[in-house]
Structure formats: C-alpha cells, structure tokens
Amino acid sequence: xxxxxxxxxxxxxxxxxxxxxxxxxxxxxxxxxxxxxxxxxxxxxxxxxxxxxxxxxxxxxxxxxxxxxxxxxxxxxxxxxxxxxxxxxxxxxxxxxxxxxxxxxxxxxxx
Amino acid sequence: xxxxxxxxxxxxxxxxxxxxxxxxxxxxxxxxxxxxxxxxxxxxxxxxxxxxxxxxxxxxxxxxxxxxxxxxxxxxxxxxxxxxxxxxxxxxxxxxxxxxxxxxxxxxxxxxxx
Numbered sequence: 389x390x391x392x393x394x395x396x397x398x399x400x401x402x403x404x405x406x407x408x409x410x411x412x413x414x415x416x417x418x419x420x421x422x423x424x425x426x427x428x429x430x431x432x433x434x435x436x437x438x439x440x441x442x443x444x445x446x447x448x449x450x451x452x453x454x455x456x457x458x459x460x461x462x463x464x465x466x467x468x469x470x471x472x473x474x475x476x477x478x479x480x481x482x483x484x485x486x487x488x489x490x491x492x493x494x495x496x497x498x499x
Numbered sequence: 500x501x502x503x504x505x506x507x508x509x510x511x512x513x514x515x516x517x518x519x520x521x522x523x524x525x526x527x528x529x530x531x532x533x534x535x536x537x538x539x540x541x542x543x544x545x546x547x548x549x550x551x552x553x554x555x556x557x558x559x560x561x562x563x564x565x566x567x568x569x570x571x572x573x574x575x576x577x578x579x580x581x582x583x584x585x586x587x588x589x590x591x592x593x594x595x596x597x598x599x600x601x602x603x604x605x606x607x608x609x610x611x612x613x
Contacts, residue, residue: 420598431604485596489541
C-alpha cells in the first residue's frame with residue numbers, strides 16, 4: 389500500500405540555519421504530496437502542496453519539489469526562526485482519497 | 500470562512516458516559532474526516548464522509564459512532580470508551596476526495612477517558 393517515510397527527529401537548529409527534512413514515498417499511480425505543520429496543542433495546518441511531478445510548493449519561506457524519479461518531497465527553508473519550532477508531517481493523497489502521513493519530524497530552533 | 504470548528508476543545512468522560520464531539524465547516528467542502536492522534540504520533544484515519552454518506556470506516560470499534568446530519572456538520576458519538584481511547588480527535592474537510600485537494604483541519608478535541 390501507499391506509505392510515507394520521513395527522517396527521524398528531533399532536528400535541532402540554531403536560528404537562521406538552513407533546514408532540510410527528508411521525505412520519501414511509495415505509491416501506485418500519481419499521488420499529490422503535502423507538508424503539514426502542527427504547533428504544540430493545535431491541529432494540523434497545510435504548509436504547502438504539489439500535485440504533479442516537478443511541481444514546487446512554497447509558503448512562508450518553505451519549499452518542496454515533487455521528484456518522481458527519486459520519489460521524494462524534501463522540505464527546505466533557507467533561514468529558520470524560533471517560531472518555526474513545531475512537528476512537520478509529510479503526507480500523500482492518492483486515488484483512495486485518504487491522506488497518508490509520515491511519522492512526523494520535530495523541529496526545535498534555538499535562539 | 501476558511502475554518503473547521505471543533506467543540507468542545509477539551510472533554511473528560513467516564514467509561515460509562517455518552518458524549519459527542521462536534522465539527523462544523525462552511526467552506527462548501529463535500530468530504531469530511533475524523534482522525535485520532537496519540538501523543539508524538541501521526542493522525543490515524545477513523546472515518547470518511549463523502550457527500551454526507553459514510554465512505555470509509557477504518558475498522559473503528561463500535562463505541563465510536565459517526566454521524567453527518569448535513570453537508571456542514573459532522574459528529575462523533577462516544578459511548579463506553581476505554582482509557583486507551585484518550586487522544587486528540589481531529590476533524591478535517593476537503594473539497595472532495597480527489598487527490599488534488601488537501602485537508603483543512605480543526606484544532607481538535609482533547610479527550611481524556613477516566
């Protein structure tokens with residue numbers, strides 16, 4: 389079945405550092421790919437998405453490119469802030485209509 | 500209105516109680532979802548409603564009973580829960596079930612079963 393694998397956390401960075409969170413997927417067909425963020429005590433917020441190969445999703449300085457050849461959708465940000473500290477979930481949605489999540493990666497940014 | 504509203508935000512219930520969680524959206528979305536999330540884990544899908552009909556039940560125990568009274572409302576009725584059912588319950592909606600639409604999540608109901 390479809391699945392998503394994320395790099396294990398926690399990831400600890402200093403403010404203004406470069407962020408990469410790796411995400412790879414296994415799916416039949418052509419899924420859409422998503423990154424969600426969850427701040428402590430809150431629900432999930434859609435951060436960005438890409439619906440076909442080579443699409444780049446971007447929002448609030450975060451970017452991710454849908455790479456079909458490597459089945460990847462890595463999340464990047466050039467300069468993280470303390471306020472970016474949260475749990476980040478990579479997810480895919482295929483023909484079943486179900487949103488399938490990776491295990492989540494906790495990001496902690498220190499001043 | 501671009502929100503999914505869940506009530507209550509917190510709920511403590513005994514194992515013999517009956518309670519309900521409520522979810523509401525006014526974005527015209529035709530698919531609605533219930534998820535369960537345990538601490539430090541990803542959300543787990545419980546139920547999917549599409550055009551007000553139950554389309555997916557992920558083998559959820561019958562002590563959880565979903566209901567979709569209309570296209571804007573989704574309820575989750577709880578009865579005879581166990582302490583291990585304590586979790587964050589998230590409601591979400593999307594335009595429909597097609598793959599191009601992401602979900603909009605509510606902020607959740609934190610349920611404690613005592």
